[in-house]
Amino acid sequence: MRSDIRLALPSKGLLAEETMQFLADCGLKVYRPNPRQYAAAIPALPSLTIIFQRPGDIVTSVQQGSVDFGITGLDMLAEKRNGNNDILTLHDALGFGPCRLQLAVPEAWAVTDLESLRQIAREKPEGPLRVATKFPKLTSRFLDEQGITPYQLINAEGTLEIAPVIGTADLIADLVSSGTTLRDNHLRPLPDGLILHSQACLIAHRGRLQKGETVLAAARDLLEYIEAHLRAQECHLVFANIRGASPQSIAQKMNTQPHLSGLQGPTISPVFPPGQQGESGWFAINIVIRKNQLTQTIAELRAIGGSGVIVTPVTYIFEEEPARYRQMVAALAGSRGQGILLQNSS
Secondary structure (H helix, E strand, O other): OOOOEEEEEEOOOHHHHHHHHHHHHOOOOOEOOOOOOOEEEOOOOOOEEEEEEOHHHHHHHHHHOOOOEEEEEHHHHHHHOOOOOOEEEEEOOOOOOOEEEEEEEEOOOOOOOHHHHHHHHHHOOOOOEEEEEOOHHHHHHHHHHOOOOOEEEEEOOOOOOOHHHHOOOOEEEEEEOOOHHHHHOOEEEEEEEEEEEEOEEEEEEHHHHHHOHHHHHHHHHHHHHHHHHHHHHOEEEEEEEEEOOOHHHHHHHHHOOOOOOOOOOOEEEEOOOOOOOOOOOEEEEEEEEEHHHHHHHHHHHHHOOEEEEEEEEOOOOOOOOOHHHHHHHHHHHHOOOOOOOOOOOO
């Protein structure tokens, strides 16, 4: 049994860049002195050894237990995981790397939806419909469920968009983000041809979590930083000055407004202007609000006499214990028949 705790990260490409930036934003900056090395460290979590792999290999390594944790895409997780229960998904919505696995056909085709694609597949005289993809499991499952037969999967490496142009395939099933690459290659995604929505996720090996207290502690630390950062991303910290008779009277005013409650209520403290003795009748308040409620919050503060409003970003919001850690412990204790166990929570 190895004693080190390993976290696998994508080794190259856009997902690798976004993963490194995400971890840095979480306060978990990766220290990799030599970009050619396939090992690194996170100074904030010295118990972890960082290794770099391809996203698909990360799923395989976690499933085999040679790696404890991994950040990869939900697309690779769905494609590469086997039917066993060795992988536990700790976080299925890290908020970066969004894309979708989609069927795309040549623009010249008269195909507009899956129904017309079914008809072409049935009537194609030269043989089965040829679909180029790097996701054979997900693509075949989708085609079977949609009754698009007969078909032949063309396993392709490199750029898929060229396959219909050179005649090695009729259409493709590929990852799409903006759709620019498809348009540049005269391909069109089918509106009902969505196979899977994907983004980055955090996975772990169930057995290592169940048997190792140090691995469990590392999982808690990872989830603590990640959850605190993701929760804070949606929030602002608002300060303001309000005149009133007492903190209680100001709290009563604030409680009449729908957007001034904060996380657990406002924090209110007296203001002492320079040179003034005793109470000034002014109080400083601070609350944490959701970013999409900023306009309403400012209006409500003004309505109850608030002034000097200051708005600042929030870096972390730590709770007593990360919700996803509690969910992970519950999953390890009893939920043995599920795949992605931990759903997105706020």
